[in-house]
Amino acid sequence: MTAFPSAEELHDRAVQALHNCGVDVTPESVFTGTIIPAGSGDPMEARSPIIGEELLIVTTSSPADVDEVVAAATDAWTEWRNTPAPVRGNVVRELGNLLREHKEDLATLVTLEAGKITSEALGEVQEMIDICDFAVGLSRQLYGLTMASERPGHRLMETWHPVGVTAVVTAFNFPVAVWAWNTAVALVCGNTVVWKPSERTPLTGLACDALLARAAADLDVPDAIHRVVLGRCEVAELLVDDDRIALVSATGSVRMGREVGPRVAARFGRSLLELGGNNAAIVAPSADLDLAVRGIVFSAAGTAGQRCTTLRRLIVHESLADDVVDRIVTAYRSLTLGDPESDGVLVGPLINESSYVAMQAALDKARADGGDVLCGGERVFADEAPHAFYVTPAVVRMPAQTSIVCEETFAPILYVMTYADLAEAIALNNAVPQGLASALFTTDLREAETFLSAAGSDCGIANINIGTSGAEIGGAFGGEKQTGGGRESGSDAWKNYMRRATNTINYSRDLPLAQGVRFT
Ligand code: NAD
Numbered sequence: 177m178t179a180f181p182s183a184e185e186l187h188d189r190a191v192q193a194l195h196n197c198g199v200d201v202t203p204e205s206v207f208t209g210t211i212i213p214a215g216s217g218d219p220m221e222a223r224s225p226i227i228g229e230e231l232l233i234v235t236t237s238s239p240a241d242v243d244e245v246v247a248a249a250t251d252a253w254t255e256w257r258n259t260p261a262p263v264r265g266n267v268v269r270e271l272g273n274l275l276r277e278h279k280e281d282l283a284t285l286v287t288l289e290a291g292k293i294t295s296e297a298l299g300e301v302q303e304m305i306d307i308c309d310f311a312v313g314l315s316r317q318l319y320g321l322t323m324a325s326e327r328p329g330h331r332l333m334e335t336w337h338p339v340g341v342t343a344v345v346t347a348f349n350f351p352v353a354v355w356a357w358n359t360a361v362a363l364v365c366g367n368t369v370v371w372k373p374s375e376r377t378p379l380t381g382l383a384c385d386a387l388l389a390r391a392a393a394d395l396d397v398p399d400a401i402h403r404v405v406l407g408r409c410e411v412a413e414l415l416v417d418d419d420r421i422a423l424v425s426a427t428g429s430v431r432m433g434r435e436v437g438p439r440v441a442a443r444f445g446r447s448l449l450e451l452g453g454n455n456a457a458i459v460a461p462s463a464d465l466d467l468a469v470r471g472i473v474f475s476a477a478g479t480a481g482q483r484c485t486t487l488r489r490l491i492v493h494e495s496l497a498d499d500v501v502d503r504i505v506t507a508y509r510s511l512t513l514g515d516p517e518s519d520g521v522l523v524g525p526l527i528n529e530s531s532y533v534a535m536q537a538a539l540d541k542a543r544a545d546g547g548d549v550l551c552g553g554e555r556v557f558a559d560e561a562p563h564a565f566y567v568t569p570a571v572v573r574m575p576a577q578t579s580i581v582c583e584e585t586f587a588p589i590l591y592v593m594t595y596a597d598l599a600e601a602i603a604l605n606n607a608v609p610q611g612l613a614s615a616l617f618t619t620d621l622r623e624a625e626t627f628l629s630a631a632g633s634d635c636g637i638a639n640i641n642i643g644t645s646g647a648e649i650g651g652a653f654g655g656e657k658q659t660g661g662g663r664e665s666g667s668d669a670w671k672n673y674m675r676r677a678t679n680t681i682n683y684s685r686d687l688p689l690a691q692g693v694r695f696t
Contacts, residue, residue, distance in 0.1 A: 178514050180561045183229040190222075190231045190288050190379055193281040198386035199379075201232075214382060214406045215241040222379050225291035225525040226515060228563030234378045236407035242414045245403040249341045249368040250420050252400035257338045257366045259397075265315025267401070268360050270391035272308030275301060275356075282352055282383055289377040290351050291524040293516040296479060304356035306649045307665060311360035314670055318365065329684025336674040338366030339446065340422030343415035345436070347428040348527055349482045349586075351377035354427050354450070355384055357649070357665045359402065365673040367423070368401045372412045374428075376527060381406065412436075419443055423673065426450070427484075430584070430610070430658045437660070448672050449660025450653075452584040453612030455635070455644040456489035458601045458627070459500055463617035467641060469500070471617065472590075473507045475643030477569035480523050481588025482531075484659075485613040485637070485645035489581060491601045494594040501592055505551045505571055513556055513566050525564050526587060532565040535587035538580055539570060542591065545578035552588070582608045598623055606634040612655030613637040613644035636663070 181189075194201050215237035222231045237245070256264065275282065282304075283297035292300065320334040344358040351374060359369050373381030385404040392399045405411050409432070416424055416439050425448040426436045433451040440447040457475070459468050475487035492500045516524030526532050532555065539553045552570030569588035574581055581591045595601040605614050614633040617640075618624055624640045626632055636655035637647060647653050652667035654660070663669045689695060 178557055178560055180227050180515050180557070180564075183227060186224050186226060186229070186288055187231055189284060190224075193284040193288075194379060194383055196281040197278050197383035198390050199382045214378070214404070217241065217407060220375060220378065220407065222289065223376070223528075224288045225527050225564060226288065226517075227561045228525075228528070228565070231288060232379065234382070234406055237405035237411050239414060242405050242411060245370055245405055246341065246415070246418055246420050248400040249370050249403055252398045253338070253341055253368045255398065256368055256401050259366070261315045261318055261364055261366065264364050264366060265312045267391050267395050267397055268308050268315070268363055269312045270394055271360070271388050272305050272312070274387045274391055275305050275308065278387060279305070282380065285380045285383055286351055287516050289379055290348055291516055291527060292479060293521055293524050300350060300353045303353040303649055307353075307356050307360045310649055310666055311364045314361065315364040318670065318674070320676070325680065326690060327682075327688045329682060329686065331681045331683065333679050333681070335677045335679055336365075336671070337677060339673060339675050340367060341420055342367040342369050342423045342425060342673060343412075343418075343421045344369055344371045345412045345415070345424065345426040345428065346371070346373050347484075348374035348376040349479070349484070350427075351380040352384055354664075355381075357653070358425050359388070361664075361670050362425075362673045363401060365670055367673055369403075370415060370421070371402070371404045372407070372415060373404065375408045378406045413439075416440055417443070419445070422446060423448060425662070425664070433658075433660050448662040448664065450484070450662045450664060451658060451660040452610055453484045453486070453655060453659055454488050454582065454584045454608045454610040455485055455613040456491055456605045456608075457487055457615040457617065457644060458595070458598075458605060459490065459492040459496060460598065460601075460616065460618035460620060460623055461493045461495055462619045462623070463496075464619060464641070465496070465500065465503065468617035469503045469507060471615070471641070471643035472504060473511075475615075475645040476590040477508060477511055477523055477588050478645065480526055480567070481569060482527065482586055483645045485647065486588070487590060487615075487644045488584065489577070489604075489608075490590055490592045491595050491604050492592060493601075494596055497592070497594045501550065501571065501573060504590070508551050508569055508571060511569065513568065523569060523588070525566050529565055531587050532567060534585055535567060535570075535589060538583070538585040538587070538589055539572070541580040542572050542574065542578070542589075545580060546575040547578075547591070548573045577604055577607060584610060598626060602627065602632055609658040610655065611635045611657035612659040613639070613647075615639040615642060615644050617641055
């Protein structure tokens with residue numbers, strides 16, 4: 177029998193971690209019914225997928241709470257936009273310092289609420305620290321261009337200004353890093369932020385908010401530069417429809433993006449959408465197979481298949497397919513499943529029962545399409561943790577890229593297909609509605625460059641000899657097609673959080689008109 181922690185133990189750990197981060201809940205709170213009064217709306221359970229039971233209860237934000245929060249963020253913005261960007265960067269530096277101090281507390285909450293193994297939860301908090309460092313540097317690098325004017329005595333330049341209040345809506349599977357990508361950059365750009373975390377991870381939301389409030393207080397900055405609102409999609413919808421919100425940055429499913437995008441566009445607001453992926457890796461004949469198999473297994477089975485960049489489709493050269501599949505199945509059989517906080521466990525739970533049901537439905541559909549489930553798909557620990565959903569990662573050999581393969585099922589299913597020449601493999605890679613991450617394993621320079629070229633992968637992320645998941649913050653993150661087209665995190669993604677003004681300055685005594693127009 178595998179041992180799982182009790183609901184009481186998980187509750188106490190959550191309370192302690194929240195308390196350490198500065199959330200108003202005392203470690204002495206009695207076990208049942210600890211309520212964190214975050215808003216004046218209905219109560220909502222925070223559950224842990226580790227055993228599928230309640231951790232705590234939070235109160236959600238009512239429409240009146242949301243209205244008040246947006247008003248406060250709007251007021252704070254009028255001051256914040258005039259604060260010099262490097263001074264804004266100081267708050268983000270302080271946040272980064274607090275994240276270093278509370279790395280383990282936040283990672284504990286990520287594991288408790290999202291079910292990530294400890295190493296991945298710590299990695300997610302490290303990603304927050306990294307983006308804070310990046311944003312602090314960025315606060316002195318919000319560069320605009322100066323262009324040559326066609327008119328004598330004139331100067332042409334562009335200036336970047338903050339857009340205003342930014343709503344950040346996030347998914348359960350990266351409960352803290354995606355918030356940090358958005359918030360660290362939005363704050364140095366001079367925006368204020370209202371965050372609606374996933375309804376499945378409200379506690380990490382409260383902890384991050386408390387840390388940022390502490391950073392703001394330490395530097396005597398109004399804490400309304402950031403506010404958290406809690407609840408389900410109705411709470412996010414209030415932000416989506418609010419004219420006071422200049423930018424809605426929303427991360428989640430394609431279904432969510434389909435609803436949010438048009439609503440924000442209808443009021444001519446800006447949206448930044450980071451939606452689902454259906455990521456493929458191609459294994460070419462020249463690939464280093466030891467390396468490829470390691471990369472494939474981490475990307476496909478890691479995080480129990482619950483990353484937007486999870487590897488879901490493997491496109492293997494027909495000459496290697498049996499060998500590669502055997503190696504992957506062998507590796508899968510050696511993966512340890514269980515309590516994500518236990519040493520040696522590599523695969524934790526699915527977030528909830530509906531994920532498990534969706535996984536079973538996808539496997540049934542794959543079988544009906546002629547797929548052969550080579551391993552995985554079974555529920556485990558149902559006796560020890562009857563309300564949790566642990567499942568063995570599945571490998572399915574498919575005769576073709578059928579309709580179920582073209583869908584994102586947010587669970588660990590790796591569909592394997594074969595190809596004869598690279599053009600066919602690239603066509604398969606691109607023949608799905610989503611366009612997030614892709615990879616090619618090869619040691620052939622021509623193949624690698626073709627995959628990265630305009631005629632290659634159509635995804636926002638295209639990698640060589642590395643899996644599809646586990647991006648660094650330095651690059652811009654996001655994807656094409658139904659993935660939404662947004663870019664966040666590094667490179668010049670900051671431009672999404674600012675508006676550009678083009679300025680023409682006449683320092684002459686004349687008034688020449690552009691294009692030689694005369695008006696006298
Ligand atoms: P989800 O779409 O169910 O929810 C995401 C967030 O959107 C939640 O906060 C939810 O309350 C809110 N929401 C849902 N419907 C809404 C609506 N109609 N209007 C406004 N807000 C709404 O997603 P999830 O199950 O939490 O996360 C998994 C999904 O997120 C997967 O599809 C995954 O690929 C995607 N994801 C994408 C990225 C990326 O960067 N591209 C990153 C992480 C997760």
